[in-house]
Amino acid sequence: MCGIAAFSATSESELDLGPLIESMISLMHHRGPDFQNFSVDKEAKVGMAHARLAILDLSDKANQPMISQSKLLSIVFNGEIYNWQELRKKLEMAGVGPFVTQSDTEVILRAYEHYGTDLPIHLQGMFAFIIFDKRNNSLFCARDRVGKKPLVYTETDNGIALASEIPPLLLASPKSMLNKSALATILLHNMRHVPDPDTAFSAVSRLRAGHAMTIQKGRIERIWSYWRPTIKTTPVSTQDLRGAIEAAVKRRMIADVPIGAMLSGGVDSTAVVALMAKFTERPVQTYALGMDADDEDLRRARSVARQLGCEHKEYYFDAERQFEIFRDIQKTYGEPIALLPLVHSYELCSAIREDGIKVVLTGHGADELFYGYTGHARTALVTDALRYLGFLRPLARLLPRTLRSGPVALLAEQPGRRKAALYRGYERRDWNQVIQPKARKALLNGAFRECEYWGAMLAKPEYIDESNFIALMMENSHSVTTAADLPAMMASVEMRAPFLDQELVEMALSIPYRQKVPNSRDLSRLKYALKLAVEDLVPNHLLYAPKRGFGHGIQEKDVLLGPWRGIANDVFAKSLDAEGLFDTKAIQKLWNRQIAGDETVSWGFIAKLFTIQLWLQEQ
Numbered sequence: 303m304c305g306i307a308a309f310s311a312t313s314e315s316e317l318d319l320g321p322l323i324e325s326m327i328s329l330m331h332h333r334g335p336d337f338q339n340f341s342v343d344k345e346a347k348v349g350m351a352h353a354r355l356a357i358l359d360l361s362d363k364a365n366q367p368m369i370s371q372s373k374l375l376s377i378v379f380n381g382e383i384y385n386w387q388e389l390r391k392k393l394e395m396a397g398v399g400p401f402v403t404q405s406d407t408e409v410i411l412r413a414y415e416h417y418g419t420d421l422p423i424h425l426q427g428m429f430a431f432i433i434f435d436k437r438n439n440s441l442f443c444a445r446d447r448v449g450k451k452p453l454v455y456t457e458t459d460n461g462i463a464l465a466s467e468i469p470p471l472l473l474a475s476p477k478s479m480l481n482k483s484a485l486a487t488i489l490l491h492n493m494r495h496v497p498d499p500d501t502a503f504s505a506v507s508r509l510r511a512g513h514a515m516t517i518q519k520g521r522i523e524r525i526w527s528y529w530r531p532t533i534k535t536t537p538v539s540t541q542d543l544r545g546a547i548e549a550a551v552k553r554r555m556i557a558d559v560p561i562g563a564m565l566s567g568g569v570d571s572t573a574v575v576a577l578m579a580k581f582t583e584r585p586v587q588t589y590a591l592g593m594d595a596d597d598e599d600l601r602r603a604r605s606v607a608r609q610l611g612c613e614h615k616e617y618y619f620d621a622e623r624q625f626e627i628f629r630d631i632q633k634t635y636g637e638p639i640a641l642l643p644l645v646h647s648y649e650l651c652s653a654i655r656e657d658g659i660k661v662v663l664t665g666h667g668a669d670e671l672f673y674g675y676t677g678h679a680r681t682a683l684v685t686d687a688l689r690y691l692g693f694l695r696p697l698a699r700l701l702p703r704t705l706r707s708g709p710v711a712l713l714a715e716q717p718g719r720r721k722a723a724l725y726r727g728y729e730r731r732d733w734n735q736v737i738q739p740k741a742r743k744a745l746l747n748g749a750f751r752e753c754e755y756w757g758a759m760l761a762k763p764e765y766i767d768e769s770n771f772i773a774l775m776m777e778n779s780h781s782v783t784t785a786a787d788l789p790a791m792m793a794s795v796e797m798r799a800p801f802l803d804q805e806l807v808e809m810a811l812s813i814p815y816r817q818k819v820p821n822s823r824d825l826s827r828l829k830y831a832l833k834l835a836v837e838d839l840v841p842n843h844l845l846y847a848p849k850r851g852f853g854h855g856i857q858e859k860d861v862l863l864g865p866w867r868g869i870a871n872d873v874f875a876k877s878l879d880a881e882g883l884f885d886t887k888a889i890q891k892l893w894n895r896q897i898a899g900d901e902t903v904s905w906g907f908i909a910k911l912f913t914i915q916l917w918l919q920e921q
Contacts, residue, residue: 468636567602570665
């Protein structure tokens, strides 16, 4: 788990790459404090840099940038490849070798020699990498299937810069303008981040999950998707699912450093910790955070840790310290991301790192894949209704698009485009609140675009499956993949999420929705297929307990009305219009009405405004 950076200059560029690439990687020291290095090929005008968090093969031989024995290839890589040992054996049988390290990085490099740009389909794990191929002076980049590892890039007059985070790219493109559409998209419905491939800066883009890119002499040559989920045609049994979960946890316990776990006392993290305890003879070191000692999350976690014989530690919310962490998260991420639980994750990861642990397992992704949120019960009912009312679709399509909203929009659209239609409708509700009328006309709805993009990849008749694939890949990525990378990397910790395993993801997507939500009125049966698979691992009183998300006891409303109220008053009083985007008077009025008890909009919307304004004011 690391930080990576690279620059491919154009033929005409006279840029001195050494100082630039060294400065870029220094901004990501937190991602890899064990070793930093960079290299520059002056002839090819390519620079590469790496900040290493050593997890596998702790020797100097595994440092990066790693150069092939032929001297024709080099790589910088962030992530973990869980099938690297099997892939290495396959390569050796094909005559590739010899290998000189026990690292997955070398396997990626040698596999590129063998497979070329088909390489990503052979990798199982979380990854973002950049390979320099001196044979044609090109860069080949790829990101894992669901986007657990980030990769951002910017096109400049001198060439293309790439990195794990946005701030290093601003060194290469210091005059980047705000992307107003991206900032406005954060305000829509469930969005709490800028959806890929956009960022808050018009000149900076993020490579989509499951995509690859080639760069030739400082210019993008091609970007393409190398992955579509494979839906299994044979039924997935409870035994199949359990076997996949066990294999996913076991693969993520391979490391040359100590491993711990985050434990909330919910179904997902409890199942992961129970399997970890099964696969190791040492007590699992577990960590939990809540509002105070009476927090229900902490009580649940304590109970599980006691039952499993874990070495357990718990931590409590500190408003002042956690606001500073919240600010640091926005600075490190480089754009607004309005998710309070990121703060809790960082707090825990810092404690984990202080205990000498570099790797931590979590339950991220299970709710999105197995339908564990209360909203999934409603979406299942909507899915049923759409199936029964399909005969009304021709009538719904006769209505002008401006009159299509909610269920009517879903009924009128074809599979793959239904959630996009909802996000088109959210513009009027959410943007009209605080976006200036003149600015609204020029905005592009990034959530609508990405709903269409990902929806087309899984255009199943069942709306809930379309909706939640989009949630996994785009809508909820702030709480799934970004949450599994950003706060951990800020604390120099690698976070591994077994439920985001490639095999497990495709298996979950293949399970019929009514096996996950058998009864929309019985919320204790949400995520039912998963609960059946792990019922012997989770105490019954927790298995069917009411759903509580991570940090449930620390709500945005309570924080903004309580310990952060003075800060919020100041932030909203100083609201910025972001070059004509926001109506600052409307924002201030909305806040004043909200704190007076007239909760005109959701506290989630207020929290998003607060985050965006805080970020703008600290630029």
